[in-house]
Amino acid sequence: GENVEQHPSTLSVQEGDSAVIKCTYSDSASNYFPWYKQELGKGPQLIIDIRSNVGEKKDQRIAVTLNKTAKHFSLHITETQPEDSAVYFCAASIDSSNYQLIWGAGTKLIIKP
């Protein structure tokens, strides 16, 4: 079955700098890749997603890139702000699997003032 690996487990960046979180997946049939942000005591919140027919997607300071050949996708956050501090999860899904999300282990992003 699908396996999603996520790196790094912790990332500390200076406020205003960029942050990059990387994920790899094993099943080439995966075609949907969401990123979730989880703040302390809250449920995961979808921040951006990408489908396999697209290589890159951007939403203001957040962007996601997908390399289907290498089976990896990345989250890029530019001009980081203190409120970006949270745990970020990548996930992968196959439409034919009734949309079951397989999750990465999470990255704790710390924005230093």
Add this chain to the structure above:
Amino acid sequence: EPEVTQTPSHQVTQMGQEVILRCVPISNHLYFYWYRQILGQKVEFLVSFYNNEISEKSEIFDDQFSVERPDGSNFTLKIRSTKLEDSAMYFCASSEATPLAGLVYNEQFFGPGTRLTVL
């Protein structure tokens, strides 16, 4: 903005007791899910539910677990005889999954979770 709600926020129970975790998905959503997150570990898929039946379930979702949509709004997860290892955060999610131009969207919206503590 519509959101998924879950009750209770925290449930403490004795080992062997039954618990029911409740969720109210977003009203026009068609797919419903339960996930769990043991402290410090990955979020794990438990079960998906569509058209009043289970669509898919993981190995974790054994005979001790069941799901139900008792009315038009609630979606419940029941654990019949809780074990210590069931202690985790349980998240409910829902998605619209509307076919659009040949593609099927899978944006899943999560509730705030129920922290289950089994003593």
